[in-house]
Amino acid sequence: MKRKKVQIRFGMIAIAMAAFLVTSCTTNWPQYRGPDQNLVISGNNLPDTWGPSEHIRWTAELEADSWSSPVVWGNKIFVTSAVPVKVSPPQERQGPPSGDQEEDKSFLQEVYRWQVACHDTETGAVLWKNVVKEGNPRTKKHRATNYASETPVVDGNRLYVLFGNHGLYCYDLEGTLLWEKDLGAYETLNGWGTGSSPVLFQGVLYLQVDNEVNSFLVALDAASGEEVWKVSRDEKTNYSTPVIWKNSSRTELVTGGKRARSYDPASGELLWELQLDGYYNIPSAVPGGDMLYIGNAGFRDTPGTLFAVKAGGEGDITPPEGETSGEWVAWSNPDAPTQNPTPLLYEGLLYVASSRGGTLTCIDAATGEQLYQERVDGVGACWASPWANEGKVLFFDENGKTSVVKAGPEYELLHQNELEGRFWASVAVKDDAYILKAVERLYCIGL
Numbered sequence: 104m105k106r107k108k109v110q111i112r113f114g115m116i117a118i119a120m121a122a123f124l125v126t127s128c129t130t131n132w133p134q135y136r137g138p139d140q141n142l143v144i145s146g147n148n149l150p151d152t153w154g155p156s157e158h159i160r161w162t163a164e165l166e167a168d169s170w171s172s173p174v175v176w177g178n179k180i181f182v183t184s185a186v187p188v189k190v191s192p193p194q195e196r197q198g199p200p201s202g203d204q205e206e207d208k209s210f211l212q213e214v215y216r217w218q219v220a221c222h223d224t225e226t227g228a229v230l231w232k233n234v235v236k237e238g239n240p241r242t243k244k245h246r247a248t249n250y251a252s253e254t255p256v257v258d259g260n261r262l263y264v265l266f267g268n269h270g271l272y273c274y275d276l277e278g279t280l281l282w283e284k285d286l287g288a289y290e291t292l293n294g295w296g297t298g299s300s301p302v303l304f305q306g307v308l309y310l311q312v313d314n315e316v317n318s319f320l321v322a323l324d325a326a327s328g329e330e331v332w333k334v335s336r337d338e339k340t341n342y343s344t345p346v347i348w349k350n351s352s353r354t355e356l357v358t359g360g361k362r363a364r365s366y367d368p369a370s371g372e373l374l375w376e377l378q379l380d381g382y383y384n385i386p387s388a389v390p391g392g393d394m395l396y397i398g399n400a401g402f403r404d405t406p407g408t409l410f411a412v413k414a415g416g417e418g419d420i421t422p423p424e425g426e427t428s429g430e431w432v433a434w435s436n437p438d439a440p441t442q443n444p445t446p447l448l449y450e451g452l453l454y455v456a457s458s459r460g461g462t463l464t465c466i467d468a469a470t471g472e473q474l475y476q477e478r479v480d481g482v483g484a485c486w487a488s489p490w491a492n493e494g495k496v497l498f499f500d501e502n503g504k505t506s507v508v509k510a511g512p513e514y515e516l517l518h519q520n521e522l523e524g525r526f527w528a529s530v531a532v533k534d535d536a537y538i539l540k541a542v543e544r545l546y547c548i549g550l
Contacts, residue, residue: 132175132531132538135254135300136445140346141390142490143449148535149492151507153520153548160536160547163227166220169251170298170486172528173540176257179230179276180222180531180538182545183264185250188237189214210243215250217266221278224533227545231278235266242268243294254300254344254528256308261325263308267297271310273328282328286321289314292340298385300344304356304368307331311358313341313384320345320358322371332371336360341384343445348390350414359384363397365416375416375431381407386445386488389453391468394433396453398441407441409453410434411471427471434471440464444498449491449510456485456498463489463498463508477514479506486527499526503541522546 136142150158167186174181191209220232244250253265261281262274268288273281291297291314299311308323318338322331336358343359347368355365355374361384365374381399386407388397393414401407412420416431427435443458452474453466461482465474482500489498491510495517499505503522509515524541531538536549 130534131177131257131259132173132533133258134174134256134303135172135344136387136488136529137532140302140387142445142447142488142529144490144492144532146493147532148550149532149537150548150550151492151495151497152518153505153522155522158548158550160549161227162547163222163229163545165540165542165544166218167251168249168542170249170527171251171300172254172487173531173538173545174255174257174262175224175531175533175538176259176276178224180224180533180545181219181255181257181262181264182222182540183217183219183251183253183255183266185266186216186218187213188216210240213240214238215240217250217269219255219262219264219272219274219278221276222545224536224538224547227547233274233278233280235264235272236269240269241288242290242296244296245294248296248298250296252296252298256301256303258303258325263301263303263325265301265310271301271323271328273325284323284328286310286312287317289316291315295340298342302345302347302356304347307368309345309356309368311336311341311343311345313338313360315339320356320366320371322368334366334371334373336364338362343384343387346388346390348388348395348414350390350393350395352393352415357388357390357395357397359386359388359397359399361399363388363410363412375418375420377410377412377419377432378421379408379410380437381405381441383443385443386441389446389448391448394468396446396448396468398439398446400442400458401440402442406437407439408435408437409439409441409446409455409466409471411468433469436466436471436473438473439466439471440476443486445488447489447491447496449496452510452512454489454491454496454498454508456489458484458486461485461500463496463506463514465512465514467512474512475514479508479516481519482506487529490530497530499539501526 169184318336382402398409411433420431422429507518528540
């Protein structure tokens with residue numbers, strides 16, 4: 104384990120961060136899954152019905168594909184993309200979605216333009232657009248994805264944009280480049296690409312860089328990009344975004360993987376680890392006071408077990424073989440259909456949307472008991488994470504159909520709303536409006 108220690112003034116920054124969280128809950132949406140990384144939205148007079156001619160304030164066309172989610176600060180929406188300038192003919196890029204693709208080198212001849220755009224929250228108009236870089240990809244990607252999967256982070260002064268193997272870039276909010284950092288380019292599982300987004304906490308930027316060659320977790324000073332600490336990880340390719348877990352014992356930085364791990368945000372010291380089941384590490388952990396919920400995505404005959412971790416754990420907290428709980432694990436549910444979307448914790452219940460089969464599962468967060476699992480009418484694959492607002496749980500499938508379900512232990516479908524487009528990005532919020540991002544366009548939805 105390698106660390107570079109520096110002094111961090113957590114006290115004064117913590118006070119400023121607390122003030123930021125109070126104001127950002129209704130005005131700003133600074134990172135993936137919102138200011139508290141939980142996708143629970145309080146009030147804001149947001150609609151729960153919409154369609155092509157209902158509650159659409161504006162739409163804005165986008166230039167290229169990206170799976171990254173939008174972030175919002177003040178009157179600005181920030182969106183990243185990787186614009187294909189020259190790509191291989193489709194037949195050269197065909198192939199199985201898994202297996203060894205090492206011989207496919209056509210990507211080395213392709214050309215992309217990596218860019219970030221700033222849109223006005225009131226009209227959708229582009230305020231500025233910057234090309235970060237243009238050139239050949241450094242590594243492969245899956246044909247169904249793109250080179251702009253990581254959601255940026257904004258803090259009111261600076262915007263942090265990660266393009267996986269193609270670099271980290273820091274801008275001011277007017278589009279001036281402040282610093283950039285090359286984190287390296289590493290092969291990923293089957294050449295599928297990257298997806299873990301950066302997290303900002305108390306003036307430090309955290310990045311989980313897991314791959315097939317050299318996995319690590321790194322903390323960078325947000326103002327300068329200088330390394331605060333770095334630890335190596337015994338992991339291969341993972342896609343989940345780290346989370347900050349504030350509990351009564353301490354504040355922790357939690358990462359996913361074949362083993363979930365918790366670190367001290369100030370030093371990178373390993374606090375605890377937990378062996379996870381499942382197939383892929385895609386969903387992020389879900390903080391909930393003195394309990395943390397975490398699991399990997401299942402696939403085919405490999406289920407994704409969901410674990411409830413208690414605060415204060417140390418060392419290896421994996422339950423004994425054959426047991427579903429332990430000293431620091433309140434429960435585990437091997438039947439929870441955890442897949443690509445991150446589960447939602449709302450009013451004591453966990454909601455799990457399926458990336459295959461269009462099901463919604465509700466689990467008692469205190470006990471792990473499954474309360475219902477329902478096949479939702481007309482819903483396809485769900486890649487974005489569900490959110491909650493005013494007693495309702497909302498989630499959309501990749502075809503733009505949003506299902507609105509009454510929160511509670513019994514399933515009740517209230518509405519279904521439809522928009523045109525292909526949706527993989529999770530929702531963002533600006534005051535009293537939703538910002539939804541399809542591949543082709545942004546939607547602003549409000550009463």
